[in-house]
Amino acid sequence: MKYKLREEIKTTLLIGLTLLVWIPLWMILSGSLMxxxxxxxxxxxxxxxxxxxxxxxxxxxxxxxxxxxxxxxDSPNFFIMFWNSCIQVIPILIGQLLIAxxxxxxxxxYEFRGKNILFFLYIILMVLPxxxxxxxxxxxxxxxxxxxxxxxxxxPNIFSAFPVFIMTKFFKTIPKSLIExxxxxxxxxGYLFLKVGIPLGKSGIFSALVLGFxxxxxxxxxxxxxxxxxxxxxxxxxxxxxxxxEKIGVAFSASVIILxxxxxxxxxxxxxxxxxxxxxxLKE
Amino acid sequence: MLSKxxxxxxxxxxxxxxxxxxxxxxxxxxxxxxxxxxxxxxxPFVDVIRRSFFDAMNKKYVGLSNYYSILGxxxxxxxxxxTVRFLGTxxxxxxxxxxxxxLLLYKQKKHKEFLKISFLLPMSIPVASVVVLWKLLFHExxxxxxxxxxxxxxNINFINSGKAFYILVFTYIWKNAGYDMIxxxxxxxxxxxxxxxxxxVDGAGxxxxxxxxTLPNLLPTIFMIGVLSFINSFKVFRExxxxxxxxxxxxxxxxxxxxxxxxxSLDIQKMSAAAVLTMLVFLILILLFKLLDKTQEE
Numbered sequence: 001m002k003y004k005l006r007e008e009i010k011t012t013l014l015i016g017l018t019l020l021v022w023i024p025l026w027m028i029l030s031g032s033l034m035x036x037x038x039x040x041x042x043x044x045x046x047x048x049x050x051x052x053x054x055x056x057x058x059x060x061x062x063x064x065x066x067x068x069x070x071x072x073x074d075s076p077n078f079f080i081m082f083w084n085s086c087i088q089v090i091p092i093l094i095g096q097l098l099i100a101x102x103x104x105x106x107x108x109x110y111e112f113r114g115k116n117i118l119f120f121l122y123i124i125l126m127v128l129p130x131x132x133x134x135x136x137x138x139x140x141x142x143x144x145x146x147x148x149x150x151x152x153x154x155x156p157n158i159f160s161a162f163p164v165f166i167m168t169k170f171f172k173t174i175p176k177s178l179i180e181x182x183x184x185x186x187x188x189x190g191y192l193f194l195k196v197g198i199p200l201g202k203s204g205i206f207s208a209l210v211l212g213f214x215x216x217x218x219x220x221x222x223x224x225x226x227x228x229x230x231x232x233x234x235x236x237x238x239x240x241x242x243x244x245x246e247k248i249g250v251a252f253s254a255s256v257i258i259l260x261x262x263x264x265x266x267x268x269x270x271x272x273x274x275x276x277x278x279x280x281x282l283k284e
Numbered sequence: 285m286l287s288k289x290x291x292x293x294x295x296x297x298x299x300x301x302x303x304x305x306x307x308x309x310x311x312x313x314x315x316x317x318x319x320x321x322x323x324x325x326x327x328p329f330v331d332v333i334r335r336s337f338f339d340a341m342n343k344k345y346v347g348l349s350n351y352y353s354i355l356g357x358x359x360x361x362x363x364x365x366x367t368v369r370f371l372g373t374x375x376x377x378x379x380x381x382x383x384x385x386x387l388l389l390y391k392q393k394k395h396k397e398f399l400k401i402s403f404l405l406p407m408s409i410p411v412a413s414v415v416v417l418w419k420l421l422f423h424e425x426x427x428x429x430x431x432x433x434x435x436x437x438x439n440i441n442f443i444n445s446g447k448a449f450y451i452l453v454f455t456y457i458w459k460n461a462g463y464d465m466i467x468x469x470x471x472x473x474x475x476x477x478x479x480x481x482x483x484x485v486d487g488a489g490x491x492x493x494x495x496x497x498t499l500p501n502l503l504p505t506i507f508m509i510g511v512l513s514f515i516n517s518f519k520v521f522r523e524x525x526x527x528x529x530x531x532x533x534x535x536x537x538x539x540x541x542x543x544x545x546x547x548x549s550l551d552i553q554k555m556s557a558a559a560v561l562t563m564l565v566f567l568i569l570i571l572l573f574k575l576l577d578k579t580q581e582e
Contacts, residue, residue, distance in 0.1 A: 013388070
């Protein structure tokens with residue numbers, strides 16, 4: 001009996017804690033369904049539009065989809081930035097698939113001198129914050145005349161060390177005996193990679209993609225440094241900071257639309273997300 | 285005796301041969317990645333190391349003078365101090381809180397999936413969406429202050445005062461709790477159940493079990509979680525930047541801010557010297573981590 005009570009208290013406590021997540025989410029969602037005058041009245045004081053204090057209600061007084069309509073049909077800028085995000089994120093992920101997957105296979109499958117040092121180099125590159133490599137990246141992009149183009153965001157990220165790191169951990173879990181068996185059947189190295197490595201390391205590849213999407217959909221640092229003079233190439237992650245105060249009515253609906261792709265990927269890829277995180281913590 | 289040595293020699297030679305031939309195969313898979321990393325990261329970084337010893341025109345060797353100039357720069361020192369203070373506060377706090385959370389979740393039966401999803405969600409909420417909400421909540425005229433009025437506490441300016449530091453710590457924990465929770469849970473599930481059973485037979489209590497079984501077995505994971513939390517801690521710059529801009533309150537003016545601002549004014553030598561210094565610190569830290577890890581294993 002005492003045990004059961006303790007369980008109940010624990011469950012209640014944990015569910016109470018989730019409010020820290022659900023309340024903010026609910027606020028974003030309900031804010032996006034408020035009419036413009038209501039939202040301006042509620043959040044005006046925060047965006048220096050009116051005096052007094054901000055206000056909020058659990059539900060919108062009048063439910064309306066108008067902010068969404070306005071955003072989708074009456075804000076060309078939003079559309080451009082959404083498109084920019086796609087143009088930048090999708091090639092990065094495809095490029096990583098093509099470059100990082102074989103590299104990870106090379107690390108996981110073969111023994112050679114200097115491998116540990118090389119892998120250590122990848123770990124360091126992975127750990128470094130963007131600001132440390134910012135100058136060097138800028139200089140090389142400048143030399144290739146890529147500054148202020150989409151490629152300045154895409155190219156350096158394709159060669160990120162993080163997906164290599166994650167996928168290596170997954171490839172390493174493939175049993176050696178399986179690979180030896182395929183080899184006895186006469187499979188060559190390329191065939192092994194394509195027909196054994198990729199199918200069995202699939203969840204590693206998905207994990208890297210899910211974590212990668214979350215990362216690049218939120219890109220802030222790279223666009224503000226490498227696309228400094230070309231604001232028309234900025235991705236959606238910078239939309240809200242670029243809207244003017246007269247347009248705060250759409251800030252919440254924009255938040256919701258920015259949120260939808262990551263939320264979908266999160267819900268469908270939750271398994272891979274968890275596996276990816278768990279793998280990142282594995283020791284070699 | 286001799287023959288034994290010979291055999292050993294042949295073995296060694298075979299092994300070397302195998303390693304060499306494996307190297308060629310590995311290179312086939314690794315080459316594109318190595319080439320890209322060399323062009324976009326390694327070679328440019330070597331160039332930056334060189335630049336850190338040259339003058340603004342990149343012509344004259346000036347020795348360590350760029351280094352002296354940043355180490356004598358008040359803003360830089362302030363930024364380093366703030367960064368250290370931030371990391372020293374938020375990482376231990378996150379580790380302890382998420383360990384507690386995972387211990388609660390570890391044997392949870394009811395709603396376990398719902399709970400896990402809930403705690404993981406913030407990491408997928410885009411920075412841009414968070415920023416609007418944080419303004420609404422933490423602004424001087426924001427909702428938290430409305431709430432505080434009910435308790436007769438007067439307006440607090442969370443964003444433009446020393447309190448900004450704590451908002452940033454909160455944001456970091458809010459975003460990363462799910463990530464670390466998964467890491468801890470993986471570690472916890474990796475502990476053999478039989479240890480606990482044996483301890484129970486010996487009459488060990490909960491606290492004793494935690495102290496003598498759980499903690500020592502989690503130790504290898506702690507290092508990795510520490511490293512990953514450290515990496516993620518640098519990403520709070522996004523929130524800080526979008527909420528408070530280039531020059532936020534002094535308490536959250538961090539290394540990332542000053543590097544960004546030097547970049548805007550194209551102060552290449554200062555940036556190069558700072559990049560090299562930070563790189564060195566990172567290298568030492570990671571090597572230390574590795575060393576600790578090794579001694580721990582033995």
